[in-house]
Amino acid sequence: MGTYLRLTITDTPSNAPVGPLAMIPTSRATRTVWCHLPADWVTDGALRPGRREILLAQLAAPRWVVLEVEERLLSEREARERPWLDDLAAFCRYGADGAARPVTAREL
Structure with a gap:
């Protein structure tokens, strides 16, 4: 699943390219991405080491x-409700x- x-x-x-002035803090962007991940990417309710960096x-x-x-990892019950359907976001499925x-x- x-x-x-x-x-x-x-x-x-x-x-x-580098250093403390490497960003423009007044120009922030926040976006949401819903992901479907292989089951083995998660262990004990958290992403396995290194997976967050891949994402x-x-x-x-x-x-x-x-x-x-x-x-935020969704529980099976939450996933069945498909909360992403009403969200303006990006959506990705990841392979093994x-x-x-x-x-x-x-x-x-």
Whole structure:
């Protein structure tokens, strides 16, 4: 069946390659991505080590600095209710190999 994750990413554009001035804190963007993940990506109710980094590498905008990430794994009951159907967000299904496939809310 897999696992469902709501990932909320807040980031800002980078204006310099490195250093403390590498971001524009007044230009923040927050977006939500609903993900369907292989079941083995989760253990003991949390993402397995390294999986969050795979997600962020694929989802974070190029040349943007990630400021904050909120992740929420849905219970089986919550997933059956399909809360993403009413959300204006992005939707991705991940394969066992880590490859992401953008989908519609209904396909998630």
